[in-house]
Amino acid sequence: MPTYIQLESTASTNTYVAAHAALLPDGAVVYTHRQTAGRGQKGNHWESEPGKNLTFSMLIKRPPVPAIKQFAISEAAALAVTETLCSQAGDGFAIKWPNDIYYHDSKICGLLIENSLSGSDIEHTVIGAGVNINQRRFVSDAPNPISLTNITGQEHDLVQLLHQMCERLASLCAGLGQEEALRQLHSRYLAALYRNDRRQHRFALPDGTVFMASVVDVAPDGMLTLRHHDGTQHAYAFKEVKHVIEQHIL
Template sequence: MKIIDAVLGWFRPDAITTEPQVKRIRLETVDSTNSFLRNYTPAADEPMTVAVAGYQTAGRGQGENTWESEAGKNLLFSVLVHPVMLPVRSQFLLSEAGALALKEALADYVKDGIRLKWPNDVYWKDRKLSGTLIETKLGGGHIKDCIFGVGLNVNQTVFRGDAPNPVSLCQILGHEVDKDELLDKIIRKFSDFYHLLEMGGYNDISAMYHEALYRRGGFHRFRDADGEFDGAIVEVEDDGHLILRDRDGRIRSYQFKEVEFIV
């Protein structure tokens, strides 16, 4: 896989090229990389587009959440793909594939403790290393476009927002990390997992995702609309529902935002 750089006001002008493959667009400042790609029209021979920003003025997390990031310290990027081969009912596989790509790339730096917190956060032990905002555009019973917006804490060491448990690679490792090198690894892993989806490897991706789940074994504390309870993860269904079993043996099914992990 070849990564092609297109530079918009940042980095090397000689990196501009019109070759196909994965196109990476570098932006010095943008409201959000998801918003940029939502309004972007890729070339016909451009199956995957990556927009990476030095700073986002309106970076978003899930729902109404914002994403805190010190300028130039972290990886803020979005990936645009066109997974028309994937039925709408199976779209959560995209979330699984994206989360696995991050986990596998980070494994080159952190050998232990990296897990995937449902639906697609990346955790180191009990602390949040990365979050993803996924947006899809549907058509004809398939997914026309999918944008993965990723905020990954890399070299930031002080977090002043109200997020309860952030951590960065620099804090874990005790030294800064080359962000470009890390991004290259993530894009390549993403391309690998996306190709596996194209080849119909749905069961493989689902199995790897379940194996990597945060709090995969035993009972842990959760909170839903009725209060706190102990639950054990049974599975994550193809449509993204989290299935828990409480201590009374009752099976509980949740969509995103209907249940909270108590960390």
């Protein structure tokens, strides 16, 4: 079971956990209601109004999955958050590859998974999450943010949701050493994947080129396979391609 540690304030829960990994117990969850320098993928900033959202990081020591299959940890984290949100507000949530959580075309959660490798093994992993829960207005230029309160019109208990997410995550990570569990996890991830509907959608390359393609699969290393309009298939690493989503204002 997770062990919960609350900080009054910290720059980044991921940074804190990584710095204290040797001293913290396996399954430690560090959370705060005031994160001053939250980080997203590739150093992106995460906006969070103090006391309104979930910002936390979980430490998993020696996860039972080899480094070559480390993307399974991202799948577990994304599913733990998505399924918890679905339990509160029903359908409409999806995992935007690789591990953002969206409600229709609006972002409700960002995940940052940082693995410390030792040869072919994972020494430990730090799973960080920023989940918009009770924040009603967003002032940054982040595209299409939304919160659980925006969706349901109700305030939600932050600690209760934190426990639900982390208990789901701990349970999923415990099964990563079993091949059948990995297959089921991957199947659930694909079923929850944003725009994985066999339809053609707009994607963009880093140089700004926009093209139409449909989602085919996500490989164990996290590579996204797309089928282009001419029938050819190509695999992309993170930041090599992105969804094109129309921006809107709540």
